[in-house]
Amino acid sequence: MTMVTDAAVMADSPVVALEEALREWRGAERPFSPAALARLDATESFPVAACGALDSAGLPAYYVPVQHGGRLAEFPQVVAMLRAVARHDLTVAIAHGKTFLGAVSVWVSGSPEQARWLGEQITGGAVVCWGLTERGHGSDILAGDLTAERVDEGWRLDGEKWLINNATRSQLMCVLARTSSNGGPRGFSLFLVDKRELPADRVRPTAKIATHGIRGADISGFTVHDVVLPPTALVGEPGTGSETVLKALQLTRTACAALSLGAGDHALRLATSFARHRRLYGRQVAEMPLARDLIGRAAAGVLLAEAVAAVTTRAVHVLPREMSVLAAVCKAFVPTMVQETIGQVAELLGARGYLTEVFEHGEFAKLDRDHRLVGIFDGSTLVNRQMLITQFTRLGRRYGAVDPTVADRLAGLVSGPLPAFDPGALTLTSASGCGLALAVPGLLHRIREQDSGDVGWKGLLADFELACADVHTAIAAHRPTSGMPGADAFALAERYELCVAGAACLLIHAHRLGDGVPSVVLRACLELAVSRLVPGRSGDDEVFDILAEHALAASGPLALFSGDWGEMPW
Structure with a gap:
């Protein structure tokens, strides 16, 4: 290999x-x-x-x-x-x-x-755009009306795509088109279209669409009429368009984590700058307990999101056949977690976060508006949680076995050389479920053997262990229904994401503590995950104060694998 x-x-x-x-x-x-x-x-x-x-x-x-x-x-x-x-x-x-x-x-x-x-x-x-969505159809790509009809010269394209990023500015577009009148999973195909080779009067951009966030982006659309494409424009075999899109989304949904993490980094920089320089009641905001707690929890939120993104981006190479699960977890969890962080920073900044002439050129208000759109890119949070729900039957299997060797078998998700990037290895569903979530009992066993820990750390691990067992028991008992799943199923999918996030922290703890990631950082991340899995739990707030201290002193963004953590206590 x-x-x-x-x-x-x-x-x-x-x-x-x-x-x-x-x-x-x-x-x-x-x-x-x-x-x-x-x-x-x-x-x-x-x-x-x-x-x-x-x-x-x-x-x-x-x-x-x-x-x-x-x-x-x-x-x-x-x-x-x-x-x-x-x-x-x-x-x-x-x-x-x-x-x-x-x-x-x-x-x-x-x-x-x-x-x-x-x-x-x-x-x-x-520049290349991706023409998937249409007016009135939202995320339902199998409801698309743009058609591609086979003709002697190749394929004739007719119809409209709407709400497309870079639809007007792009030179190339990859377009999903209905190639069977009956539609369905095998009724759509993908085409790579070079707009520069088409008659200008047959490809017309639709007007730029005003958006609340990313106001300067080219969010528009296009209509094509009687456009004949050569046979070489077809991507893959006829009728495989929806399958290709679903596999491609596993990569793009994971890539969207970059947008959220960057926004989280930006929000933290603004928060710490404000706290260091703003004075209230005769002292720095950074000295106030409530402000420090907000900053510490916000930093933990970004780092917990990074833990999920880190294992998912490496899983593209290491576990491509499980990406249908991990990509859905990543796309649902990371933007949601970061948006919570942005909300915490908003509470800290108060009015100054929204005054464009007073604080940092209004950067916070802009990133807040911009980031809210990330959650709907490439399938909304609900779409990705529904993707998890459809795989509950597999996700609930085989949980509970304690395998002490699992940490070593999954080491490639957090460290070491990577197998070559092979998008062709992706699959529509994971036959084996999610190895990372199933590894929780083994990871806990490994960590307990390595580190006796204090009473608080032991209690945190015990609470996470019980919560993960409860979640997997509920998933195993879930029975699919026709139509849209109920609210309880979506809530269970959200809890499952937290189990995967906590498992990512445990795996990093098992392999990267000697590689620059302090134990207190991972403990703060796990505290955050468990506080959501076990409402009302009395956790350890001191870890957030320690993390806030480092965030306030750091010269650059906090990051699990590339940050300079220096000498942190604990």
Whole structure:
């Protein structure tokens, strides 16, 4: 099996290089100047200069797998790069990163020749959009009305796509079209369309749609009429479009974690800056217990979300056949957790968070508006929880066995070299359920053997153990019903996400404590997860105060695997 080096330990990491460039670009009158980005948001203008800077830095090459001529060898790397961009501005990250989303169906199912051509186009500067949704159909891609009819010359495309990111600015579009009048799972196909080769009067953009967040992004649509595509435009086999989309969504939903984590980093930076510099009642806000608790819990929320994202991005390489579960957990949990964090920061900032001329060019109000849209990208939170509910039968199996070797078998989810990126290995459902959640009893056994811990730590682990057992018992007892699942099933899916999040913390604890991740950080994350699994639980608030102290002193964003934690107590 081909192996690639773990980017986190590379001295010449492209992630570090991009982060340094982004800091430089924040200067006055530079592409990522906060004042300039605020003006663009106010006028709902596309961030042309910022996207151009990312192009010049070579970011598009990381949207293309190495086998197709790009630099995407490690999925966690491209997620880390998009997180770095989102840390400065979500609109830019969403506008630029959409090319990866538009291309990913070709990486999953396209022919080698098609993928190589697309790779050349993207590295050459072409923008790609993903035409899935239509007016009135929402997330139901099997209700689409845009048609592709087979003709002697290839395929004739007719219809409209709506609410599409970069629909107008893109040169290429990957379009899902109905190829059978009856529709259904085998009634749709994907087509890679080069707009530059089509008659201008047959492809018309629809007007830019005003949005509450990401105001400057090109959220629009397009109509096509009597457009004939060559046979080579078909992606995969006829009738496999919906299957390809569902597999591609496992990658794009995971990539969306970058947007939320970047927004969380940004919110924390604003919170700590405010707390250090604002004085009330004769002292710094940073000295006030309530403010410190808010900052500590907000930091724990971002780090807990990062734990889920970290194992999921590596699972793309290590456990691709379980991505139908992990990607759904990641997309439902990470934006939800980060939005809670943003809400905590809003409570801390008060009115200043929404005054554009008073505090940081109104950055907080903008990121709050922008991030609310992330939760609906590539399937809303409810859509992803429904995806979990459909797999409850498998997820509830075999839980409870204590296997002390499981921590070593899952080590690839948090450390070490990664197998080669192979989108073709993705499956629609996981036959084995979720190995990470099933590993909780074994991980707890391993940690208890390694670390006697204090009474509070032991109690935390015991509460998590009981909660996970209860969740899996309820999942095993769940019986599918026709139609939309009930509210109790969605609540159970939410609790399952917390079990996976806690399991991610345990796995990192088992393998990365000697690699720069302090025990107190993981304990704070687990405290946060268990507090939601066990309402009314009396936890340990001191861990949040310790985390707040480090957040207030840190010179850069907090991160599990790339932050400089220094000497932390505990």
